[in-house]
Amino acid sequence: DSFDILGDGVKELLVGRDDGMIEIYNFESADDPVLRHDYALSESIASIQGGCVGKDGYDEILAATYSGWLTGLTTEPVHREGGSGEELKLSQEMQSKISSLRNELEQLQIKVLQEREKYQLSSQSSTAVSSVPAFSVNDKFTLNKDDASYSLILEVQTAIDNVLVQSDVPLDLLDVDKNSAVVSFSSCDSE
Numbered sequence: 001d002s003f004d005i006l007g008d009g010v011k012e013l014l015v016g017r018d019d020g021m022i023e024i025y026n027f028e029s030a031d032d033p034v035l036r037h038d039y040a041l042s043e044s045i046a047s048i049q050g051g052c053v054g055k056d057g058y059d060e061i062l063a064a065t066y067s068g069w070l071t072g073l074t075t076e077p078v079h080r081e082g083g084s085g086e087e088l089k090l091s092q093e094m095q096s097k098i099s100s101l102r103n104e105l106e107q108l109q110i111k112v113l114q115e116r117e118k119y120q121l122s123s124q125s126s127t128a129v130s131s132v133p134a135f136s137v138n139d140k141f142t143l144n145k146d147d148a149s150y151s152l153i154l155e156v157q158t159a160i161d162n163v164l165v166q167s168d169v170p171l172d173l174l175d176v177d178k179n180s181a182v183v184s185f186s187s188c189d190s191e
Helices: 092-123
Strands: 012-016 021-026 034-040 045-051 060-065 070-074 137-144 149-156
Touching: 012 045, 021 045, 021 060
Parallel strands: none
Antiparallel strands: 012 021, 021 034, 045 060, 060 070, 137 149
16 A cells, blocks of 8 residues: 555555565655565565554554454554653543453453353264364465575464475475474385
């Protein structure tokens, strides 16, 4: 998206990447854009948009992630400083927002407990059938021309415990910065 998030009268380029990076580029000169800010999320960005969403006068960047979460970055200051001995008082609007969020959290906790009880009852039933839940997989297998390697990126909406890669040809697995996996090699019987 292009949006004037810095408030300097010139639109910046807002970029959401597959690796979870949100980047803000500014066009200070006519040649190349300059990276002004970046922020890392833990999953790929599906969509990004700039605008005024939460509070008048404060611009924001909204990013939708692969699993459906919405994340917002705002220009509103989050820290307030008080003078010596001065207590920080919350506005009526902020107090009502906090109260609303607490009520919503309590309702969600009650709903989780109800669903957990319902699941426990259904799983102990004699007619219960176990099945593997269906989920979509976001996968990419791309060639990196610089070092003649391929990058395999797998993203699902649940934790990944194991990934098994089977190949008819010998493979060398390269470690990358964002990799937190423990690699285990085992030779396969060719027959």
